[in-house]
Amino acid sequence: MTFQLSEKTFKVPVDLFVENRQRLLEALKTKVPANSAVLLQGGVEKNRYNTDAADLPFRQESYFFWTFGVNESEFYGVIDVTTGKTTLFAPRLDPSYAIWDGKINDEKYFKEKYAVDEVFFNDTEKTIAEKLKALAVKNVYLLRAENTDSGDVLAEPKFAGSQDFQLNTQLLYLEMAELRVIKTEKEIDVMRYASKIASEAHRAAMKHMKPGLYEYQLESLFRHTSYYHGGCRHLAYTCIAASGCNGSVLHYGHANAPNDKFIKDGDMCLFDMGPEYNCYASDITTSFPSNGKFTEKQKIVYNAVLDANLAVLKAAKPGVRWTDMHILSEKVILEHLKKAGLIVGDIDKAVEARVGAVFMPHGLGHFIGLDVHDCGGYMGDATPRSTLPGLKSLRTTRTLKDRMAITIEPGCYFIDFLLDEALADPVKSAFLVKAEIDKYRGSGGVRIEDDVIIRAAGNENLSDLPRTVEEIENFMASGGQWTEKDIEHRVSEFLSK
Numbered sequence: 001m002t003f004q005l006s007e008k009t010f011k012v013p014v015d016l017f018v019e020n021r022q023r024l025l026e027a028l029k030t031k032v033p034a035n036s037a038v039l040l041q042g043g044v045e046k047n048r049y050n051t052d053a054a055d056l057p058f059r060q061e062s063y064f065f066w067t068f069g070v071n072e073s074e075f076y077g078v079i080d081v082t083t084g085k086t087t088l089f090a091p092r093l094d095p096s097y098a099i100w101d102g103k104i105n106d107e108k109y110f111k112e113k114y115a116v117d118e119v120f121f122n123d124t125e126k127t128i129a130e131k132l133k134a135l136a137v138k139n140v141y142l143l144r145a146e147n148t149d150s151g152d153v154l155a156e157p158k159f160a161g162s163q164d165f166q167l168n169t170q171l172l173y174l175e176m177a178e179l180r181v182i183k184t185e186k187e188i189d190v191m192r193y194a195s196k197i198a199s200e201a202h203r204a205a206m207k208h209m210k211p212g213l214y215e216y217q218l219e220s221l222f223r224h225t226s227y228y229h230g231g232c233r234h235l236a237y238t239c240i241a242a243s244g245c246n247g248s249v250l251h252y253g254h255a256n257a258p259n260d261k262f263i264k265d266g267d268m269c270l271f272d273m274g275p276e277y278n279c280y281a282s283d284i285t286t287s288f289p290s291n292g293k294f295t296e297k298q299k300i301v302y303n304a305v306l307d308a309n310l311a312v313l314k315a316a317k318p319g320v321r322w323t324d325m326h327i328l329s330e331k332v333i334l335e336h337l338k339k340a341g342l343i344v345g346d347i348d349k350a351v352e353a354r355v356g357a358v359f360m361p362h363g364l365g366h367f368i369g370l371d372v373h374d375c376g377g378y379m380g381d382a383t384p385r386s387t388l389p390g391l392k393s394l395r396t397t398r399t400l401k402d403r404m405a406i407t408i409e410p411g412c413y414f415i416d417f418l419l420d421e422a423l424a425d426p427v428k429s430a431f432l433v434k435a436e437i438d439k440y441r442g443s444g445g446v447r448i449e450d451d452v453i454i455r456a457a458g459n460e461n462l463s464d465l466p467r468t469v470e471e472i473e474n475f476m477a478s479g480g481q482w483t484e485k486d487i488e489h490r491v492s493e494f495l496s497k
Contacts, residue, residue: 004231066176089120197277282462292473380399
């Protein structure tokens, strides 16, 4: 075992990371010359701006964690590609650490905890270079990774004495990102747990919901449930706890919109929130009425999105391109809107005119794993990023493969800016019925998001929530509260399976 917060949370086996290292070795053996090694640098704990009294809870860098499973700050790791030997370099802590932060662990502790061959304290400037030379290493492969969504670059490790080696910063990213795209069963086990905890926290929010609360109070309950019952100290991203018109703000919850609205009777709520456990993320969205009862208009929008979600869940199989799944979701939503009188005309032509993006401007979903928007979206057989509305927001255009982990998150929103722009466009406006659309303005939106493992034998939906209109209404109306004891029992049942 490499991680378990308590006996009430999931045990993460150290074999998960041993297997990841073996996968990396197999991928590199035929691609690198003899006397080669991989060198990775872990994350560094940081304080808030220029103070030393408000350190932020440390979270390991994802590529380093995928490889070694190390929870602590300021580590380096080396893998000898020829022998498979793994070495960790731990920071030498000042003796005063024992006063302020607790026990100083020795090399044996880290060697056993992380199942590596050797551990050395990184004592001098040239400790790493000296150990590489002792392994007869001549070629050092360093990770330099660019995120295709943010454009941010993870810089390669720097170490004294690096000039004595042949350095390569190109290969490792291509190999590691691709390996992270396809999850092992041990990784899926952790993700299954994270999504279970997310589901229980969403259920708690739904059950606690009533008009008269503030959005942040439901965010607080979600955070409490995730940590108290699931041991999830970190959330995978900033919580979106939107109600009413805020449901149409796609990334609501940020500093200028901090989940601070008063929730009114009849508001549609859109809660996009997910914790992570041992760095593995969940990402789930629920949409439901604040008073527990859908109006007819809310049913129309909700059922459009739910049918799109289910259609994609059924059709998304190995060999299917994700872009086609996005188009499928648009078609299903537009068919529902046409039936309700909001749009007219041929649905295929409406999709071609990008009317779908008026109501769903974001992409259908994204890879998920050690990052909520996981790496590898535009690698492999991905087609170039589109320039068209909606499609340009896709975080991957790849063909699906077995054991890919991806979110399915169609949505339908009434965003004044996009509606006004489309109504002023002679092509798009031909499909839009303004008088009917205007009846939905200010209502926000609906998104239904699930964490899904692509399987040749049938996809596995990791979410565990009431999803139909009837299920949601019955759950919210059922007697009693969703108590701490109820949640603890359900988590315990999950762990005992």
